[in-house]
Amino acid sequence: MTNSKGRFGVHGGQYIPETLMNAVIELEEAYGQYKRDPAFQAELTDLLNEYAGRPSRLYYAAKMTEDLGGAKIYLKREDLNHTGAHKINNVLGQALLAKKMGKTRLIAETGAGQHGVATATAAALMGMECVVFMGQEDTVRQALNVYKMRLLGAEVVPVTTGTATLKDAVSEAMREWTSRISDTHYCLGSVMGPHPFPVIVRDFQAVISKEIKQQILEKEGRLPDAVLACVGGGSNSIGSFYHFLDDRDVALIGCEAAGRGIDTFETAATMNVGRLGIFHGMKSYFCQDEYGQIAPVYSISAGLDYPGVGPEHAYLHDIGRAQYVPITDDEAVEAFEYLSKTEGIIPAIESSHALAHAMKLAPQMDKNKIIVVTISGRGDKDCAAIARYRGEDIHE
Amino acid sequence: MNKIAEAFQNGKAYIPFITCGDPDLETTAKIIGEMSRNGADLIELGIPFSDPTAEGPVIQQANLRALAGGVTTDQIFDMVAQLRKDVKTPMVFMTYANVLFSYGAERFIAKSAELGIDGFILPDIPFEEKEEFRELCDRYGRDLISLIAPTSENRIAMIAREAQGFLYIVSSLGVTGVRSEITTDIGAMVQIIRENTDVPCAVGFGISTPEQAKKMSEAADGVIVGSAIVKLAAQYGRDAVQPIGAYVRSMKEAIGGKIR
Numbered sequence: 001m002t003n004s005k006g007r008f009g010v011h012g013g014q015y016i017p018e019t020l021m022n023a024v025i026e027l028e029e030a031y032g033q034y035k036r037d038p039a040f041q042a043e044l045t046d047l048l049n050e051y052a053g054r055p056s057r058l059y060y061a062a063k064m065t066e067d068l069g070g071a072k073i074y075l076k077r078e079d080l081n082h083t084g085a086h087k088i089n090n091v092l093g094q095a096l097l098a099k100k101m102g103k104t105r106l107i108a109e110t111g112a113g114q115h116g117v118a119t120a121t122a123a124a125l126m127g128m129e130c131v132v133f134m135g136q137e138d139t140v141r142q143a144l145n146v147y148k149m150r151l152l153g154a155e156v157v158p159v160t161t162g163t164a165t166l167k168d169a170v171s172e173a174m175r176e177w178t179s180r181i182s183d184t185h186y187c188l189g190s191v192m193g194p195h196p197f198p199v200i201v202r203d204f205q206a207v208i209s210k211e212i213k214q215q216i217l218e219k220e221g222r223l224p225d226a227v228l229a230c231v232g233g234g235s236n237s238i239g240s241f242y243h244f245l246d247d248r249d250v251a252l253i254g255c256e257a258a259g260r261g262i263d264t265f266e267t268a269a270t271m272n273v274g275r276l277g278i279f280h281g282m283k284s285y286f287c288q289d290e291y292g293q294i295a296p297v298y299s300i301s302a303g304l305d306y307p308g309v310g311p312e313h314a315y316l317h318d319i320g321r322a323q324y325v326p327i328t329d330d331e332a333v334e335a336f337e338y339l340s341k342t343e344g345i346i347p348a349i350e351s352s353h354a355l356a357h358a359m360k361l362a363p364q365m366d367k368n369k370i371i372v373v374t375i376s377g378r379g380d381k382d383c384a385a386i387a388r389y390r391g392e393d394i395h396e
Numbered sequence: 397m398n399k400i401a402e403a404f405q406n407g408k409a410y411i412p413f414i415t416c417g418d419p420d421l422e423t424t425a426k427i428i429g430e431m432s433r434n435g436a437d438l439i440e441l442g443i444p445f446s447d448p449t450a451e452g453p454v455i456q457q458a459n460l461r462a463l464a465g466g467v468t469t470d471q472i473f474d475m476v477a478q479l480r481k482d483v484k485t486p487m488v489f490m491t492y493a494n495v496l497f498s499y500g501a502e503r504f505i506a507k508s509a510e511l512g513i514d515g516f517i518l519p520d521i522p523f524e525e526k527e528e529f530r531e532l533c534d535r536y537g538r539d540l541i542s543l544i545a546p547t548s549e550n551r552i553a554m555i556a557r558e559a560q561g562f563l564y565i566v567s568s569l570g571v572t573g574v575r576s577e578i579t580t581d582i583g584a585m586v587q588i589i590r591e592n593t594d595v596p597c598a599v600g601f602g603i604s605t606p607e608q609a610k611k612m613s614e615a616a617d618g619v620i621v622g623s624a625i626v627k628l629a630a631q632y633g634r635d636a637v638q639p640i641g642a643y644v645r646s647m648k649e650a651i652g653g654k655i656r
Contacts (some may be wrong), residue, residue, distance in 0.1 A: 004524055015493055015520045017450045018555075019566060146529035159458055162447060171449045178450070179570030181547060278493040278520070279447065291469050292498025293446040 006195020009318055011311035014194040014214075016281045020180045027185075027197040029149075030101045033201070047092045051125070052082045054089075055206075058215035058372070064342050071225065072363035073358060076212055076374040078236060079347065083376030086208060086236040087118035091187060093204035095122035098185035105129040105184045109173040111138055111166035111232070112303035113145025114377055118153035130154035133172045135165040138302045140380055163296045166232075166306045170280055177373065189311035190233025193328030194281030195269065198310050205239025212372055213243050220370060226251040226361065227373040230353040231324060232304035234266070234313045236376035239369065241322060251323065252314060255353040257299035260324035268297035270309040271317050271324035279307075284314040300329040300389065303350040303377075330355040335390055336379060348377035349386065399486040399514040399559050399562040400539050403438035404596040407653040409562075409618030410609075411598055412625050412644050413440040413490065415458035417467030421475045421632050430641035432485040435648030438562075440449040440517065440620065443472055443491035447587040450519040450563035452573030454623040458630065463617055476511045488515040488541065488561075496529065505532045515539035515561045533560075544589070545569075546580045563589055563597040563615060573623045575602030575646075604651030613651040621647060 005028075006012045014024060027335075034040040048054040057077040067072045080087035095106060106123050108130070110116030116132040120231060123130035132149050138160045144147040149156050170193075177186040191205070209227070216224055218247050227244055231236035231254035244250040256269040267273060274285035287295040287307040299305045318321035334350055335356035340346045347355060351374065357387045358373045365371070379386075385392045403409050412431050416424050424441075431439055444459040444467060451459070457645060476487070484593045489508060496504045496518070508516070515538050520530060535538040535623060539561030544552055546569055556563060565585055567578045582599055589597050599612040600620030628643060629636045 004527075014522060014524055016522060017519050017545070017566075018522050018543045018551075019547050019549065019569060021522050021524070021545075022547050143441045162452075162460070167447065170448050174449050175452075181569065275498070278497050280449070281520075286494075288494070288498060290495040290498070292496075293463060294494075352536060 006199060008312045008315035011282065011284045011314040012195055012198060013283050014281060014284065015278050015283065016033065016194045017178060020181070023099065023177070023181045024194055024196065026101070031097060031196055031200055034097055034100060040096070044096055047096065047118055048089065052088045052092060053080065054207065055211045055250055056080050058212060058219065060219070061185050061343050064339070066358060067342060068362040070367060071369035071371045072367070073362055074216065074370065074372045075345070076208060076240065076372055078208065079351070079375045079378035083114070083118045083121050084120065084241060084380070085114040085348065086205060087115045087189060088337055089239065090189065090204040090235060091118040091122045094185065094187045094200065095124045095126050095128065098187070099126055099128065101185065101186040104181055106187045107131045107133070107173055107176050107184055108187045108189060109166065109169035110134050110189065111305060112301065113138065113142040113149070114303060116154070116156070117145050117148050117152070119187050120149040120152035123154060124152045131157060131176070133157050133159050133169040135169050135177065136160045136165070137164040138166065138247070141302050141385060145381055166302065167294065186282065190235040191238045191312060192233040192280060192282060192308060198282070201235050201286070202238045202242060202312060205235050206238065206242040208239035208374060209241060209243035212240065216370070216372065222301070223247055223250050224370040224372045225365070226253055227372045228253045228255060228354045230255045230304060230350045231309060231313060231374060232257065232306045233308070233309035236374055238310060238312055240374040245321065252321065253357060254322055254324045255327050256324055256355045257301055257304035258328045259298040259300070261328055262326045266298035268299040268305050268307065270307065271328040276339055282311050284311045285309055300332065300385070301349045301353065303348070304353065308364050325357055327356045329351040333386055335359055336382070336386055345375065346379035346383070347375050348379045349372040349382040351376045398539065403486045403614055404562065404617050407439055408613040408651040409437040409596070410435055410644070410651060410653060411438045411440060411618055411620040411649040412436050412630065413442060413620065413622035415442040415444055415455060415462055415626055416472045416475065416628070417444060417462030417465055418458040419461060419633050420465055421467060423636065425475050425479050427629070427640050428479055429483055430637050431644050432483045434641045434643055434645040435653060436485055437618065438486045438488065439478070439490055439624070440490045443469060443489055443495050445492040445495055448492060450571055451537065452571040452623060452627050453614050454630070455572050458626045461471045469495060473507055473511060476513065480512045484513045488511070488517055489513055490517040493518050495519050501529060502532050505538060509536035509538055513538070515517060515541050517541045517564060520650065523551065544585060547623050552585060552588045553562055553592045556589045557615060559595040561595065562618070564620065565597050565599045567601045567603065567612065572601055574604040574627070578602050578608065578612070581588050582612065586615055606646055609647050610650045619651060
């Protein structure tokens with residue numbers, strides 16, 4: 001594997017059709033140049049601060065801490081960003097990069113719709129054309145986000161192939177990219193896909209842990225004992241972990257969607273049930289059958305409903321630097337309701353997976369310990385679905 | 397001379413593709429026999445994958461139909477073992493990297509070699525990632541086919557210099573599927589290939605009519621046809637054997653080849 005780029009241990013690489021190779025090489029070169037360009041970085045920081053509302057708050061959840069009776073809990077409020085999730089951090093970076101590269105059109109995949117809305121937002125802001133691919137099933141689960149994307153001027157293409165969810169939206173976006181490369185940038189939403197995407201998306205999301213570190217040092221004068229975040233492809237979690245990777249005393253815990261449980265087929269907990277494989281441009285862990293057919297996965301959360309995980313997470317799992325725990329639908333829904341009632345914060349159902357683990361972990365820890373939980377997004381989009389989950393017949 | 401090189405010794409090579417197990421392996425075996433008798437010089441056997449990202453709707457659906465019917469890699473190996481008693485035409489597997497990788501790449505390639513499969517086309521393995529599979533192919537005397545795309549440009553020479561078997565020229569941007577017009581300058585791509593290797597080259601993606609096949613074969617050493625055949629398989633199901641045979645014959649004749 002002499003020429004292979006973008007490896008995290010055995011994971012990563014560039015497993016894509018030849019048609020896309022020059023496109024990813026061009027992207028890698030452009031990113032390498034702009035990453036070191038102070039003007040680009042200043043422009044991006046200005047967008048993040050003035051437009052997206054950064055830095056996001058690190059909020060001490062006093063009532064939750066008191067109620068659980070253990071470690072102090074801080075919430076990293078990515079839900080307060082413009083468009084309501086962490087996705088905007090990456091999208092503003094990639095859209096700005098694409099614009100510098102002379103691209104006039106952004107395409108994206110989306111699961112819950114948060115990345116699609118963020119991409120449509122950045123496209124509107126920067127005067128670019130935008131097409132979002134979204135699984136047919138997800139367009140039903142997240143109808144409001146579909147409307148938002150259209151309102152923002154994007155075209156939403158419902159994907160009916162395969163399981164009609166996030167993985168099929170990724171496949172369709174990749175197919176679209178192979179048919180139109182010269183003016184189009186594929187704005188991938190997570191730390192996955194072929195190199196350089198896992199690195200680019202991580203770098204743009206690393207602002208989360210950079211801020212957590214500064215903020216917790218200001219508030220507590222020390223680093224946290226654990227940082228928790230949900231993991232689908234893994235962008236908000238790698239962003240939350242990145243600046244703590246060398247701080248060995250900080251436990252890093254990724255919370256996967258176990259759906260109805262990791263002993264059932266209705267799960268999306270890749271680290272817990274998946275095997276090493278090659279798919280969507282990368283070598284990593286995937287939920288698959290014995291012949292390598294990608295498994296149809298399930299989670300109540302459209303944003304975590306993906307059969308793979310980013311290659312850097314797979315590596316952090318291999319070397320034991322991060323731990324990955326499964327959280328069921330039931331646990332996530334309970335956490336969703338708990339934070340709403342306890343702190344008056346309605347979290348995204350994705351983020352509720354991380355909260356659910358914090359609820360298990362905090363009571364087992366001493367009161368002088370500190371946990372940071374990243375609230376990757378706001379939960380307005382999930383209210384109707386959770387109501388239905390609880391048996392209430394409401395529709396958006 | 398290896399078997400793939402032989403496929404290019406009978407005038408312009410005609411290379412049909414079929415998705416194994418669509419609608420069932422019994423029909424696939426008959427279709428392969430019929431292709432062989434009607435002038436196919438090399439046959440591409442598609443092993444279905446759940447998420448074929450380089451395929452257009454026609455072959456995607458064939459993959460899903462085959463998997464829904466329960467076809468597995470082991471069953472396809474069994475079919476090839478039976479088939480090889482009668483069919484001597486060179487054959488390659490076309491599938492996605494994960495199908496090999498999850499089976500155990502060495503176990504897969506060794507088994508394929510034992511069955512008389514001559515090479516592999518893996519659309520999600522570009523030049524940069526090929527070593528992992530190429531070393532195993534070399535060990536078992538098989539060819540790993542490289543692809544060249546309309547966007548390859550400065551990469552064509554590099555890919556051509558390390559090519560084995562034949563070079564698969566992707567005629568158009570996008571995914572597999574029938575196209576009314578192919579606008580890529582295939583001649584210019586072939587010229588760069590010729591400057592760098594003696595390995596033959598065949599054009600695929602979007603070719604469906606005898607006229608297109610004739611035009612493409614003039615620029616290259618052979619033509620590959622997939623979606624148009626898979627469409628016939630979808631249309632006729634278990635009765636697709638005769639129509640596909642007739643179609644293969646018409647295409648081979650269109651490129652001026654003799655039926656062996």
